[in-house]
Structure formats: structure tokens, C-alpha cells
Amino acid sequence: MRYLILVSAVLMQVCLGATYSWSVYVQPLKDLTGLAQGPVQVPFTLFYFIFPLTMMIAGGFLPKIGPRISAMTGGLLFGGGWLLAGLGSHSFAFTILGIGGMAGIGAGMAYIVPIAVCIRWFPRSQGLVTGIAVAGFGGGAALVSQVGGYLITALGYTPFETFAAFGMLFLCLVIPAGSVMRFPAADTGSVETRSTSVPPLRPGQVLGHALFQLLYLAMFMGLAAGFAVNANLKEMFQGTGHAASIGITAVSLFALANAAGRVIWGTVFDRIQAGSAIQANLICQAAVLAAAPLLTASVPGFWAFAIFTGFNYGGVLVIYVSSAARSWGSSHVSRIYGWLFTANIPAALSPIAAGFVFDVFHDFTPALAGLALLLALTALVIRHKTLLINRRM
Numbered sequence: 001m002r003y004l005i006l007v008s009a010v011l012m013q014v015c016l017g018a019t020y021s022w023s024v025y026v027q028p029l030k031d032l033t034g035l036a037q038g039p040v041q042v043p044f045t046l047f048y049f050i051f052p053l054t055m056m057i058a059g060g061f062l063p064k065i066g067p068r069i070s071a072m073t074g075g076l077l078f079g080g081g082w083l084l085a086g087l088g089s090h091s092f093a094f095t096i097l098g099i100g101g102m103a104g105i106g107a108g109m110a111y112i113v114p115i116a117v118c119i120r121w122f123p124r125s126q127g128l129v130t131g132i133a134v135a136g137f138g139g140g141a142a143l144v145s146q147v148g149g150y151l152i153t154a155l156g157y158t159p160f161e162t163f164a165a166f167g168m169l170f171l172c173l174v175i176p177a178g179s180v181m182r183f184p185a186a187d188t189g190s191v192e193t194r195s196t197s198v199p200p201l202r203p204g205q206v207l208g209h210a211l212f213q214l215l216y217l218a219m220f221m222g223l224a225a226g227f228a229v230n231a232n233l234k235e236m237f238q239g240t241g242h243a244a245s246i247g248i249t250a251v252s253l254f255a256l257a258n259a260a261g262r263v264i265w266g267t268v269f270d271r272i273q274a275g276s277a278i279q280a281n282l283i284c285q286a287a288v289l290a291a292a293p294l295l296t297a298s299v300p301g302f303w304a305f306a307i308f309t310g311f312n313y314g315g316v317l318v319i320y321v322s323s324a325a326r327s328w329g330s331s332h333v334s335r336i337y338g339w340l341f342t343a344n345i346p347a348a349l350s351p352i353a354a355g356f357v358f359d360v361f362h363d364f365t366p367a368l369a370g371l372a373l374l375l376a377l378t379a380l381v382i383r384h385k386t387l388l389i390n391r392r393m
Helices: 002-033 039-065 067-089 092-121 123-153 159-178 191-195 203-207 210-236 243-269 274-290 299-328 330-347 349-361 365-384 386-392
Strands: none
Touching: 002 039, 002 067, 002 092, 002 123, 002 159, 002 210, 002 243, 039 067, 039 092, 039 210, 039 330, 039 349, 067 092, 067 159, 092 123, 092 159, 092 330, 123 159, 123 243, 123 299, 203 210, 203 330, 210 243, 210 274, 210 299, 210 330, 210 349, 210 365, 243 274, 243 299, 274 299, 274 365, 299 330, 330 349, 349 365
């Protein structure tokens, strides 16, 4: 049963991660709507405002309504949001509301379910199983970006027609996968039932704790760097060649590396102290962004840039949820990670900010250099507080 749940969890996440393919649609949307680089990022940014807000709320009521209802409802809203986005040919507001709003709510309800469920089915390998469970969220974007790119460039679909097609597909996949989500049974009753008897943590017990604040800061920086690259990746290529196909390949490589990073960083996390894993992730990403001017000047370098940034970004989505589970216990992980996941909200501004920097300088180097510096400084802060992080965990 637990392996069926794990497979279903990955399938759910493959669909929920579709928004990571947004970079594929940026240039076609700019051509179709006349919007600039910054404004066309609004659906992506709004998604990462609504998604974590919903997840924060969903993490609190998940033990009460159960994972199955939360996952299926989320799937319905997520697929319906992409269908609504297909009406963007009439007004771009439909795309903003569909992908940014409705799909964001659906993802928030569904995303936490596979994590909370799989951690309980595989308690001895929390980092690894979390990485596998959410690997689809990154890896699914590789498939979606390739299919979306093919529909647009080869078959002549508009981005809006592509959104509608994906919406139907997501409805047919996420809802059935969500229907198998459940907590494991125990001798004294279901874990789901027993979890409601665990005294709930008050926000003040967690949000004011120095450890939570450190994790929030580090996660925010990791997310901001990943978002800035992911949403603008196609336009970061500075070499010569067929930019559209090179960019679509880069988006797919970022997504595949994102998925691999979740599994590999999760495996590493299970074997070393949390503070060391966080520092390593921040420093690795800072180094890649600092090298961006050299890497993005050639096709192989650009693809390597996509792989390394995607791989490091994938670690962000497993290191911090595993840190929360290790520190506060798996019975509280849905709520704690819901609060921690709100780091997505300020981080979601980074694609728009990077886009506006590009509109002014016609170059992403200033934005990436600034992010590299902030990542390095955050790593220094984490190093200074390593004893606090490791002692708590």
C-alpha cells in the first residue's frame, strides 16, 4: 500500500509542478499580449503568493478533513485553474486568476498531502522519501515544458490553448492520484485519528523561535534565487543559436535537475547535520549564480547553468521540510512546514524584480550577482548559528 501511495504522490507532484515551466510561455505571451518581461511574470508570482498562503491554512486543517479530501479538492481547483487560464485570449486577467489564483489555491491544498502522508509511511528515511515524493514537482516541469514547447512551436498552439489542454489533463490525473492518499493504520487506530490528539503547537511557540527564523531566512533566499532563474531562464541565454529551442531545453534540464536535487539532497540530509546541509546548499547556489556571465555565454555553459541552479534549488524543497520534521516531529510537520513555506511569498517577488532589472539593463547579471551575494551572506549567518540548529535537531 505504501508504495502505491508513493507512486501516486509522485504523479500528483508531476502535475502540480507545471507552473515551473512558466519560462516556456514568457516570450510567446509577450509577443501575443505586448506585455514586457516584468508584467508577464505576474501569474507566476501570484501563484507563489497564493500557493503558500493556502498551504499554511491547509496544514492546519489537514488532520481534520483527511488527506484524501484535501488532495482531491486541490486537484479539482488546480486543473480548473489551468482551464480558466485558457480564456486569456479574451483577457490576460483570466490567466492571472486561473494560474495565479485558482491553481495556486489547488496546489496549496494538494502539495502538503504527499509530504505529510509519505513521511509517516516511511519514518526511517524522511529526507529521502520527502525528496522522492516531491521530485515530481520539479521533474514534471521538464515534461510539461517539452510538451508545451512542442504544442506552441510545432503545432501552432497559442499559450492559452496550451493552458486549457493541460488543465484537462491535470483534472484527469491529480484527482484519481489524490483519492489513494491516507495515513497509515496503527495498532491503536489510524495515525490520522491519533494525530488530532497531539497537542497543537501555538504559532508563538514556533514563529518566535530563533531556529524557525533561521530556517525561514535561509529558505527565503534559496527560493528567491531559484524563482528568479526559473521564471526568466529562457531569456538568460547570451550566446548564439536558435534561442527558443535552446531555452526550452534549458527549462527541461532545470526541471530534471530540480527533481534529482530533491532526491540527492534528501539523501545527503539523512546523513549529515542540518546546519551543514543548509550551508552547502546556499554556497553552491551562490557560486553558480556568480559564474552566470561566463556560463550563459555558450550553449553547453548555459545548459550547465540550468542544471546546477535547478539541482541546488531542488535541495531547498527537501532540506527545510526535513529540518522541520527532525526538529518538531512528523506529527507537526504539515503545520510547521505550512508556516515555513510562506517564505515563498516574499521570494515570489524575485522573478518580477529580476525581470525589471532586465528591462532596464538588458542583462540579468546585476540581479544574479546581487542574489549570489545575499546567498553567501546568509550562509555566513547559518554558519554562525550552526550550534543552535544542530542542537535543536
